[in-house]
Amino acid sequence: MNIYCDKSKLNPLKLPRHIGIVMDGNGRWASKKHLPRIAGHRKGVERVQEITEFCGNIGIEALTLFAFSDENWRRPEEEVGGIMGLLRWYIRKEHKRITENNVRFRVIGDRRKLSSDIIELISALEKDTYHNTGMHLCVALSYGSHGEILRAVRKIVEKVKENLIYPDDIDEQIFESCLDTQGLPPLDMFIRTSGEYRVSNFLLWQLAYAELFFNEVLWPDFDTEKLIELLKQYSLRERRFGMTPEQVSLKQNESAIYLKR
Numbered sequence: 361m362n363i364y365c366d367k368s369k370l371n372p373l374k375l376p377r378h379i380g381i382v383m384d385g386n387g388r389w390a391s392k393k394h395l396p397r398i399a400g401h402r403k404g405v406e407r408v409q410e411i412t413e414f415c416g417n418i419g420i421e422a423l424t425l426f427a428f429s430d431e432n433w434r435r436p437e438e439e440v441g442g443i444m445g446l447l448r449w450y451i452r453k454e455h456k457r458i459t460e461n462n463v464r465f466r467v468i469g470d471r472r473k474l475s476s477d478i479i480e481l482i483s484a485l486e487k488d489t490y491h492n493t494g495m496h497l498c499v500a501l502s503y504g505s506h507g508e509i510l511r512a513v514r515k516i517v518e519k520v521k522e523n524l525i526y527p528d529d530i531d532e533q534i535f536e537s538c539l540d541t542q543g544l545p546p547l548d549m550f551i552r553t554s555g556e557y558r559v560s561n562f563l564l565w566q567l568a569y570a571e572l573f574f575n576e577v578l579w580p581d582f583d584t585e586k587l588i589e590l591l592k593q594y595s596l597r598e599r600r601f602g603m604t605p606e607q608v609s610l611k612q613n614e615s616a617i618y619l620k621r
């Protein structure tokens with residue numbers, strides 16, 4: 361029994377294995393309060409800590425957070441610099457806690473565009489948490505799904521050129537093993553805050569059968585209560601993967617019998 365699920369009245373058997381969140385609305389949160397945009401990003405980082413801890417406690421296997429997109433490099437230099445500063449601060453401050461909490465940390469995206477000291481901080485945390493066995497915390501940084509897919513295609517072409525695989529061998533499994541998210545469980549749940557109804561180049565391949573949740577809350581206001589509410593909605597959704605409702609309930613009954621054994 362998981363006491364955190366119990367306290368939040370969540371059914372541990374109906375939780376997503378992997379949640380992806382587009383943490384949007386930091387700038388609007390700050391503007392509403394007549395604060396500079398960076399104040400919204402700062403508050404956003406506090407929410408990252410809260411949501412990450414909660415997801416780990418209830419037994420989520422992987423959490424992927426969209427922190428900075430490939431397209432966000434187009435923002436004013438001052439804002440990009442401010443976000444990078446927050447990132448440094450976050451990794452330095454959280455290194456010990458993430459490592460000791462058994463979290464497995466990874467960054468996905470084109471890290472070559474990040475400054476060398478940030479790359480070092482990230483690599484050190486990835487290395488120190490590599491053998492951890494708890495939740496995967498995956499931060500999408502300088503990330504764009506198109507770029508990720510193209511990198512995967514290049515890796516596959518190299519393998520073909522080296523005669524390690526034949527073109528006919530290329531299947532979903534091989535393709536997924538070349539994505540930045542390789543080894544993570546399938547994405548079950550997608551959340552975007554701030555009332556924007558788009559995916560903005562986030563995990564396009566992985567979203568194929570995820571349940572989508574768009575909500576109006578600005579990310580700096582997105583708390584554990586809100587996540588619990590969405591998780592309850594998730595638990596009521598019927599995921600059919602192309603099958604009929606009858607087939608789905610038959611499968612559920614079968615696995616219930618199997619679990620009872």
Ligand code: IPE
Nearest residue numbers: 383384385386387388427428
């Ligand atoms: C999301 O908040 C954080 C990043 C993209 C880095 P925004 O900065 O996009 O906030 P809004 O959408 O302008 O309110």
Ligand code: IPE
Nearest residue numbers: 382383384426427428429560
């Ligand atoms: C998406 O938010 C990226 C992150 C949350 C990090 P944006 O605010 O950059 O997305 P668009 O440009 O409005 O679609």
Ligand code: MG
Nearest residue numbers: 384385386387
């Ligand atoms: Mg935005």
